[in-house]
Amino acid sequence: MGEANTDYCMALVRGFDRDRYIADLYAPADLRGALFALHAFNIEIARVREAISNPMAGEVRLQWWSDALIGEARGDVRANPVADALLEAVERHRLPRETFFALLDARIFDLYDDPMPSVNDLEGYAGETSSALIQLAGIILTGAADRRLADAAGHAGVAYAVTGLLRSFPIHARRGQCYVPLDILAAHGLSRDDAVSGRVSPGLRAALADMRNLALEHYERALASLSGANPVLLPAFLPLVLVPGDLKRMSQTHDPFIEVPAMPPIIRIWRLWRGAGALRRAF
16 A cells, blocks of 8 residues: 555544544554555545535535446546555455445435434444444454454444434534434424424433433443454454443533533543553453
């Protein structure tokens, strides 16, 4: 993998996804470039909504990545440092392209303001995005996929994704997006419009508490699934250790439409370091 591309991807991950950047540093040096490429790709995809003027333009961008993965993209794909690094990682580590295609399809949801229909749909969305990244990272680290990795990645991805969506709830609400499933909202007498209205209510607080409980349930199931797993998987799962602390901090806020202040970077790094030791014991 070209050193310039690796440096570019590393800087992108360091700047926009510090949790995964720190986790990637726990990987063997010869594997970090592929992990940086994978996570830089995720950043590019996750930022499509902010870079477009309309959803169709976003779909075109996502389609470009799909075409790049099958060699049909227009222009010089290799001139894009993230695409070049990603394609090299896919080829070197035999990463399943169908996983990337499913991830890109799932990300189309982000481009529109449609509500999340159900908890099952939310888990599916998280599985095809966050869980897929963990599983792909696991393949890079171990050289193969297995059932235990898939199970643990599935639960870990849902826990981490739902926690991230909860952190971003105020941002999504301001632009009319709602990732809180309609069945959770309905259970508390709420609609999608209530969830993005900016009005705090006991029902909304209860719905968000259900979301936190969902994330915590998957967190605990992920840890159970990791028992006896290969310790080299640590970098793929390390961000998971931040979930309980983030959920606790969000549970203490009185207004869910106000963003919870970011944890100081040094504290977050310390928690990842401490969590690495705990996670090693879980394997």
